[in-house]
Amino acid sequence: MIAKLLMLNLIMLGTAPASGDAELHGWQKYSGADDIRIHYRYSHGDTLEIQAETNVQSCAAAFLHLLEDTSQISNWASNTRNATILDQPADNVHVVHTVFKTIWPISSRDMVTRSEWQFHSDSQTLHLNIENASDALAPAHGVVRMTEVAANWRLQQGENGSLSITYQGYANPEGRIPRTIARRTTLRAIQQTFRSLGSVLADYQEPYHHIPCGV
Numbered sequence: 001m002i003a004k005l006l007m008l009n010l011i012m013l014g015t016a017p018a019s020g021d022a023e024l025h026g027w028q029k030y031s032g033a034d035d036i037r038i039h040y041r042y043s044h045g046d047t048l049e050i051q052a053e054t055n056v057q058s059c060a061a062a063f064l065h066l067l068e069d070t071s072q073i074s075n076w077a078s079n080t081r082n083a084t085i086l087d088q089p090a091d092n093v094h095v096v097h098t099v100f101k102t103i104w105p106i107s108s109r110d111m112v113t114r115s116e117w118q119f120h121s122d123s124q125t126l127h128l129n130i131e132n133a134s135d136a137l138a139p140a141h142g143v144v145r146m147t148e149v150a151a152n153w154r155l156q157q158g159e160n161g162s163l164s165i166t167y168q169g170y171a172n173p174e175g176r177i178p179r180t181i182a183r184r185t186t187l188r189a190i191q192q193t194f195r196s197l198g199s200v201l202a203d204y205q206e207p208y209h210h211i212p213c214g215v
Contacts, residue, residue: 027051030187036194040187047148048183049170052190056198058163060119060126060155061208066201067115070096076200078192079185081108086136091209092117095136099143109173111146112137119211124157126211130169148172161214165197 027039037053066072070083079101087095093116100109114133119126130151139145151169158164167190173182207213 031191036191038187038191038194040183043170046179047170047172048179048186049168050186050190051166051168052194053164053166054194054197055158055162055164056201057161058198058201059161059205059211059213060124060157060163061206061211061213062201062204063126063153063155063163063165064117064208064211065204065206068094069204072200073098076193076196078189078196086112090116095133097137106177107175108143109146110140110143111149111171113149121210126153126155128153128155144174146171146174148174163201165194167194 027041029039031038035054039051041049043049066076068085070085073080073083081099081101083096083098085094086097089095093114095112095114097112098110100111102108112132112134113130114136115128115130117126117128130149130153132147132149134145134147149169149171151167151171154164154166156164171186205213
């Protein structure tokens with residue numbers, strides 16, 4: 001499940017700051033259009049950290065269904081080739097292997113992450129934390145393993161079916177990738193990913209365990 005991402009997929013950094021406060025803490029604005037707000041900064045040495053926000057018509061339960069459907073990850077998580085669930089030690093915990101797309105001559109990248117989510121019914125908020133779990137799978141020959149990764153997702157249900165989605169995280173791509181190329185590629189990927197969320201979540205509108213979905 002829960003890769004990302006990224007971003008990403010996407011490890012616990014705490015709740016991301018609101019857009020208005022981001023620039024006061026060393027963040028630089030990348031995008032504020034199309035209801036997607038993205039900021040970035042360099043932290044942990046020379047590692048690019050990203051904070052992104054958007055609002056869609058959906059529910060937190062749909063987001064968890066989407067993340068578990070790893071067969072579809074390349075259709076919405078930009079620059080992601082595939083993802084495989086390696087283990088599920090608890091209902092709310094997944095260990096995932098994610099492989100990312102790269103362009104020659106950059107070597108393929110992958111990561112192994114452990115994700116854990118908690119849903120707070122009083123505030124109708126889902127928190128999803130992701131951290132490195134590389135010990136769960138040996139590195140493959142010719143693939144660079146990304147181990148310096150961390151991410152936090154926060155999804156809060158609003159009125160009339162609105163869902164506020166906030167992401168904050170970082171992933172060191174390792175190797176000698178020029179900073180400009182790494183920043184441009186990563187920021188474009190997170191923007192494309194967030195643009196896809198609204199439409200792709202529409203296919204997963206149903207409760208997830210004890211989490212309701214009223215859309």
